[in-house]
Amino acid sequence: MTIGNPHGGSMLGRVPGESSCYAPNLVLIGMPGVGKSTLGVLAAKQLAAPFVDTDLIIQAAHGKRLQEIIREKGLAGFRAIEEAAVCSLTVFGTVIATGGSVVYSAKAMEHLRARGFIVWLDLSLPFLEQRLGDLDARGVVRAPGQSLQGLYEERQPLYALHAQAHLLLDGLNHEDALQALLHVLQTQKFSMGP
Numbered sequence: 001m002t003i004g005n006p007h008g009g010s011m012l013g014r015v016p017g018e019s020s021c022y023a024p025n026l027v028l029i030g031m032p033g034v035g036k037s038t039l040g041v042l043a044a045k046q047l048a049a050p051f052v053d054t055d056l057i058i059q060a061a062h063g064k065r066l067q068e069i070i071r072e073k074g075l076a077g078f079r080a081i082e083e084a085a086v087c088s089l090t091v092f093g094t095v096i097a098t099g100g101s102v103v104y105s106a107k108a109m110e111h112l113r114a115r116g117f118i119v120w121l122d123l124s125l126p127f128l129e130q131r132l133g134d135l136d137a138r139g140v141v142r143a144p145g146q147s148l149q150g151l152y153e154e155r156q157p158l159y160a161l162h163a164q165a166h167l168l169l170d171g172l173n174h175e176d177a178l179q180a181l182l183h184v185l186q187t188q189k190f191s192m193g194p
């Protein structure tokens with residue numbers, strides 16, 4: 001399923017209220033474990049673009065791993081930290097891997113949308129179950145006792161709401177996933193160049 005490119009033929013954009021044009025970011029969203037961080041690096045290499053992982057920015061700012069931040073600050077606290085980190089991004093022409101929970105913040109998604117093209121990386125639940133190990137060890141924003149299926153069903157509509165393109169990665173290895181992403185970008189006439 002392709003959701004469409006509202007920029008039309010040109011991917012050059014303008015931040016509301018600002019005068020200069022920018023090279024858009026490529027923003028990856030999706031469930032934890034789908035491969036946003038891994039594929040983001042591979043895509044950045046291929047596109048000769050810088051790469052940013054918002055999880056790493058948050059970890060570096062706090063000097064702690066995400067699991068510890070979530071444990072100490074709680075779910076709402078982590079969401080607020082994530083929103084602030086994303087809204088402070090000023091990069092252009094950059095591949096951005098987000099954390100899976102970013103879609104809970106309309107403000108963060110608006111910020112990303114104003115500066116980039118948003119691709120939803122998706123895995124069907126059985127593939128995701130196979131991919132993810134212990135959710136607690138991974139540090140995921142979910143209610144106590146919430147199952148992966150419950151989280152998946154809660155999040156799918158949010159990813160669909162914010163994405164401009166959708167990519168189902170079931171059964172694709174790293175290289176095939178990269179090629180599939182590049183194909184989507186080509187189809188959508190996405191370019192980071194001027």
Ligand SMILES: Nc1ncnc2c1ncn2[C@@H]1O[C@H](COP(=O)(O)OP(=O)(O)O)[C@@H](O)[C@H]1O
Binds near residue numbers: 037
């Ligand atoms: N296409 C793929 N095939 C198999 N394993 C993958 C693939 N993409 C990512 N992985 C693995 O899945 C795990 C989660 O990947 P990661 O990039 O951290 O996902 P995310 O950032 O979306 O949470 C990692 O162990 C990674 O090596």
Ligand SMILES: O=C(O)C1=C[C@@H](OP(=O)(O)O)[C@@H](O)[C@H](O)C1
Binds near residue numbers: 030067098099101139
């Ligand atoms: O989906 C989530 O609730 C989260 C996903 C993580 O990032 P990845 O999606 O890169 O695993 C990280 O932001 C945090 O631990 C919460």
Ligand SMILES: [Mg+2]
Binds near residue numbers: 036053098
């Ligand atoms: Mg990641």
